[in-house]
Amino acid sequence: MQQDLSDQMADVLKRYLALCESRENQRNRRFWANADDPWLIERWRGISATPTGAFTMALDMAGYATVLGIDTAAYYGQAEAQLYEQMRYQLWEHENLRSNRFFEKNAFVSFGACYSASLFGAQIEFPPGQAPWVNMKKPLLAERRDLDKMHTIELDAHGLGPRTHAFYQRMRELCAGSGITVRYPTVIRGPFSVATQLRETTNLLMDMLDDPPFVHALMRRITDGLKRHAQLRAKFISEPIAPAKLFNDEVATPMISQRLYEEFVLPYELELAAWHGRVHYWHSCGVTDEFYESVRTIPNLQMMHIGPWSSVVRAAKVFEGTGIALDICVNATADVYDRTPAEMRQKLQTIKAACEGRVKYAVRADGFQIVRTVERDMAKIREWNEAAADVLGSFQGASEV
Numbered sequence: 001m002q003q004d005l006s007d008q009m010a011d012v013l014k015r016y017l018a019l020c021e022s023r024e025n026q027r028n029r030r031f032w033a034n035a036d037d038p039w040l041i042e043r044w045r046g047i048s049a050t051p052t053g054a055f056t057m058a059l060d061m062a063g064y065a066t067v068l069g070i071d072t073a074a075y076y077g078q079a080e081a082q083l084y085e086q087m088r089y090q091l092w093e094h095e096n097l098r099s100n101r102f103f104e105k106n107a108f109v110s111f112g113a114c115y116s117a118s119l120f121g122a123q124i125e126f127p128p129g130q131a132p133w134v135n136m137k138k139p140l141l142a143e144r145r146d147l148d149k150m151h152t153i154e155l156d157a158h159g160l161g162p163r164t165h166a167f168y169q170r171m172r173e174l175c176a177g178s179g180i181t182v183r184y185p186t187v188i189r190g191p192f193s194v195a196t197q198l199r200e201t202t203n204l205l206m207d208m209l210d211d212p213p214f215v216h217a218l219m220r221r222i223t224d225g226l227k228r229h230a231q232l233r234a235k236f237i238s239e240p241i242a243p244a245k246l247f248n249d250e251v252a253t254p255m256i257s258q259r260l261y262e263e264f265v266l267p268y269e270l271e272l273a274a275w276h277g278r279v280h281y282w283h284s285c286g287v288t289d290e291f292y293e294s295v296r297t298i299p300n301l302q303m304m305h306i307g308p309w310s311s312v313v314r315a316a317k318v319f320e321g322t323g324i325a326l327d328i329c330v331n332a333t334a335d336v337y338d339r340t341p342a343e344m345r346q347k348l349q350t351i352k353a354a355c356e357g358r359v360k361y362a363v364r365a366d367g368f369q370i371v372r373t374v375e376r377d378m379a380k381i382r383e384w385n386e387a388a389a390d391v392l393g394s395f396q397g398a399s400e401v
Contacts, residue, residue, distance in 0.1 A: 058366035079170035117197035118159025190246035252286020
């Protein structure tokens with residue numbers, strides 16, 4: 001039985017390497033400025049290198065769990081399972097979602113959006129069929145006086161740190177000689193996002209009004225902790241400090257205003273940008289129109305996320321001439337599952353008209369879960385796939401693997 005598992009692992013690694021080295025994948029390289037920068041999380045994001053558009057597609061972990069029968073308890077609990085299933089869902093993605101996605105010769109340890117908060121001491125839950133998440137019913141900082149409960153960041157001492165370390169070592173053993181490089185994770189959540197995970201969002205919003213010094217003290221400790229993780233990671237793997245990623249789904253209206261963003265959030269993002277030297281990505285799935293002008297001041301920012309509820313037209317105008325690429329994400333339900341092919345094409349044409357020749361951009365349809373049946377939802381996903389290939393005109397054709 002053990003030999004069977006070893007053979008399966010060797011086979012899936014070999015197939016994935018062949019995908020990475022295929023002519024089709026290498027042709028797709030030209031669409032992306034980050035083709036040689038490891039992304040290190042599920043649902044790969046491409047930093048567009050072209051003002052004529054490209055597109056990517058993916059399910060989220062819950063979607064892959066349903067379609068491919070992935071046991072998420074095993075995926076997040078066993079290094080062997082995570083490596084094998086990570087290779088398998090990427091091969092499935094290539095075979096079933098024909099896009100401009102670039103596949104890297106990398107495997108990565110991933111525990112999703114809760115990794116950073118866990119290192120500070122947040123409790124983590126592992127819901128069946130889903131990615132892990134922070135236990136928000138029991139926030140680490142239930143009271144403001146609890147600030148000293150935060151752990152000092154170490155790679156292998158707190159939260160998911162020990163498991164991450166063990167996964168990394170074991171996955172390196174499994175990939176030895178395969179041509180696939182295992183990458184140690186970076187932190188991806190911005191300081192404000194981590195603060196909401198440690199304090200709980202409503203509490204933190206009230207703190208902004210009632211106790212600004214506490215909020216700044218919390219943001220100070222988180223920012224310093226994120227820097228420490230980057231330093232420890234770089235030293236451990238003998239690589240330069242990686243560019244920052246600023247995932248901040250909580251930065252959105254009407255949750256916070258531009259004034260609160262500029263007072264409590266932006267200064268720490270600017271600090272991290274200067275310290276890292278480069279920011280791969282600023283991300284929020286919420287309504288971010290009011291923050292565009294502020295975000296564009298972040299130095300060396302490569303890509304800005306434009307979520308389903310934000311204005312693509314306004315984003316194209318604000319970011320034109322900055323060199324910052326747009327990552328335009330559509331709504332899996334409203335723009336795909338609930339739309340006809342003609343309506344899908346109209347959505348894509350609107351995006352193209354706003355961006356073409358003005359700003360580098362890519363269209364991303366991902367985060368798909370199965371909400372009705374696999375057959376029905378996959379049929380709608382394929383309709384979107386055909387529409388995107390037709391409207392954006394960047395599709396390369398059949399696989400050459």
